[in-house]
Amino acid sequence: xAPTRSFxxxxxxxxxxxxxxxxxxxxxxxxxxxxxxxAYALTRHRDVFQxxxxxxxxxxxxxxNTATLLRRSGRSxxxxxxxxxxxxxxxxxxxxxxxxxxxxxxxxxxxxGEYAPLMADVTDRLIDALRGRPSFDAVSDFADPLPVHVIHxxxxxxxxxxxxxxxxxxxxxxxxxxxxxxxxxxxxxAQCRTGFAVIDDLVRQRRAAPREDxxxxxxxxxxxDGIDHERLVARIFFLIMVASDTTSATIGNAIALALAxxxxxxxxxxxxxxxxxxxxLLRLEGTALFAARYADRDTELAGLAVxxxxxxxxxxxxxxxxxxxxxxxxxxxxxxGGPPHFAFGDGIHACIGASFxxxxxxxxxxxxxxxLGPLRRVEAGTSWxxxxxxxxxxxxxxxxD
Ligand code: HEM
Numbered sequence: 592x593a594p595t596r597s598f599x600x601x602x603x604x605x606x607x608x609x610x611x612x613x614x615x616x617x618x619x620x621x622x623x624x625x626x627x628x629x630a631y632a633l634t635r636h637r638d639v640f641q642x643x644x645x646x647x648x649x650x651x652x653x654x655x656n657t658a659t660l661l662r663r664s665g666r667s668x669x670x671x672x673x674x675x676x677x678x679x680x681x682x683x684x685x686x687x688x689x690x691x692x693x694x695x696x697x698x699x700x701x702x703x704g705e706y707a708p709l710m711a712d713v714t715d716r717l718i719d720a721l722r723g724r725p726s727f728d729a730v731s732d733f734a735d736p737l738p739v740h741v742i743h744x745x746x747x748x749x750x751x752x753x754x755x756x757x758x759x760x761x762x763x764x765x766x767x768x769x770x771x772x773x774x775x776x777x778x779x780x781a782q783c784r785t786g787f788a789v790i791d792d793l794v795r796q797r798r799a800a801p802r803e804d805x806x807x808x809x810x811x812x813x814x815x816d817g818i819d820h821e822r823l824v825a826r827i828f829f830l831i832m833v834a835s836d837t838t839s840a841t842i843g844n845a846i847a848l849a850l851a852x853x854x855x856x857x858x859x860x861x862x863x864x865x866x867x868x869x870x871x872l873l874r875l876e877g878t879a880l881f882a883a884r885y886a887d888r889d890t891e892l893a894g895l896a897v898x899x900x901x902x903x904x905x906x907x908x909x910x911x912x913x914x915x916x917x918x919x920x921x922x923x924x925x926x927x928g929g930p931p932h933f934a935f936g937d938g939i940h941a942c943i944g945a946s947f948x949x950x951x952x953x954x955x956x957x958x959x960x961x962x963l964g965p966l967r968r969v970e971a972g973t974s975w976x977x978x979x980x981x982x983x984x985x986x987x988x989x990x991x992d
Contacts, residue, residue, distance in 0.1 A: 747804025
């Protein structure tokens, strides 16, 4: 069925293939007022660029909404409060720059290339466990654990805590989830509490006996910036969260597209084109659907005067397939050129982990397709998670030929 001009972001059809909806919106209604979002939905590359760079479109509505809901409920959910406070993504206060700088300095504790052996080791271990199996789930057996193990090891989290922490930090999408029932927030608070306790304990251990790891690095940076223990724990939690789900989803989406489209596996496995192939996969099927912004005063949105408080969803995934920016946009063309894509956002909140994630995806995808032999996607079992802000496969069954 042809998609309507409007869309319900929770409609399963939209979740399975939003690109069909975006194509029509870009053509017919690029400044689309969406009744479900109660916000504008922008789908053109140039409009998304303008808003993400706009000094009066700020990134706080999700955070403000969850916080308001918590306040109204009269419940005290202190762990969730701390997580929301640590989520720099939604912070447009002057504190944003300081928090961002600290996270960047954490990742920069080593030159990027020095992370490659660790990423390759994590990748190889997961692939070793898959070799010899006639079939597996590329999501739960590979794409999901890989970035989680990488960021845990970068931070110095002991392996026996990986599963507990993964269960506690899963759910970045929840921070973007505009409407949440209080009971869901209560459950989420409890989930986070387990993770906060684990990290709290590790921070205390590293204070007593520093090591060469990310947690020790963050302790030193927090001391420099006057960040107290509670906020430090929340920042470490947030860093794990934001580095895990995003990269997992990106690797899963890339595998799915590569198995469905001739030419992509060859481009990934040729070391001369791996980087260009990953870049094109990020453009075509990066995980982040949108970045939301609100106007902090009366201003202008894609040529239209809009009042203070107007919310705009910048659909990154739609702008990345705008034919004005990328001719024949649905086609995979490694090294195609054109303007930078928005898989990692843009403007003052642009992803701090972009280079890290790119390297990780290159290593993971290259090894996956070279070491596991000819693979085939088993269409029947493939499904998407019902998320609001991300495209993330739930399952991707793969058969080894
Ligand atoms: C392929 C994987 C990844 C994707 C697709 C991705 C995507 C994004 C996007 C779209 C944004 C901007 C959101 C907005 O403007 O509202 C963002 C921000 C951010 N990302 Fe990533 N990300 C990835 C991996 C990572 C990794 C590995 C890290 C850390 C190690 C990371 C840390 C962050 C942080 C801290 C921000 C917030 C920056 C700020 O608000 O100033 N991301 N990411």
